[in-house]
Structure formats: structure tokens, C-alpha cells
Amino acid sequence: MSDKKLYEQKIQAEFDTCKAQVDKFKAEASGASANAQIEMHKQIKQLEEKMSEGKTKLQELADASEEKFDEMKKGVESIWQSTKSTLHHASKHFGK
Structure with missing residues (x-):
């Protein structure tokens, strides 16, 4: 397997772990007070935005040639x- 493919799999696994943590945060937020929920949802939104950016970059990397791999x-x-x-x-903010 190429270095590029291995790297893609590694980063994908890290993002999957991050998504699992966001899902856990969402579950915790649902049981929090209204004020706490506001802050928790703000943090969750920021994380989801970062993850979306990361997914886009990862897809660009997957679509890139082997020659562009290091740059991407x-x-x-x-x-x-x-x-x-x-x-x-x-x-x-989630006390973890």
C-alpha cells in the first residue's frame, strides 16, 4: 500500500475518533442546563466546522496525484x- 493511502487511512481514523467524541459531547449537552447547553452547542459547532474543513482537505488529498501528496x-x-x-x-468545557 502506498504512503499516500496509509496516510489517508490514518487521518480518516483520527477524524472518525473525533466524530465519536463530538457525538459523545452532543449526548452530554442534551442533559445539561440551558445555559450550559448554549456553550456546549457552540463548542460542538466549532468542532463540526473544523471537521468539515478537514474532510474537504482529506478528499482533496485523496484526489491528488502521488506527486502532489507531500504538498497536500x-x-x-x-x-x-x-x-x-x-x-x-x-x-x-465538557469537563473532560
Whole structure:
């Protein structure tokens, strides 16, 4: 399997893990007070936006040629780092 395919699978797995955490946050938010729900939903929305950006970049990477892989990989890494940072920040609001 090519490095590109392995990398795509790795990042996809990381985004899947992040999505599972967002789903968990959504479940927690439904049981929170109204004020807490507002902040939780704000954090969830930010995460979903970052994940959407990441999915777009990952799809661009998948569609790119092997020659463009290294160039495209930097963009995916940047989005993934931003998504992880947003997830970490949201986790603080969810008490995790």
C-alpha cells in the first residue's frame, strides 16, 4: 500500500475518533442546563466546522496525484492540528 493511502487511512481514523467524541459531547449537552447547553452547542459547532474543513482537505488529498501528496499533506496536517486544538478546548468545557 502506498504512503499516500496509509496516510489517508490514518487521518480518516483520527477524524472518525473525533466524530465519536463530538457525538459523545452532543449526548452530554442534551442533559445539561440551558445555559450550559448554549456553550456546549457552540463548542460542538466549532468542532463540526473544523471537521468539515478537514474532510474537504482529506478528499482533496485523496484526489491528488502521488506527486502532489507531500504538498497536500501539509494542508491536511494543518487542519488536523487545528481540529485537535479545538477538540482539546471543547473538552475543557465538557469537563473532560
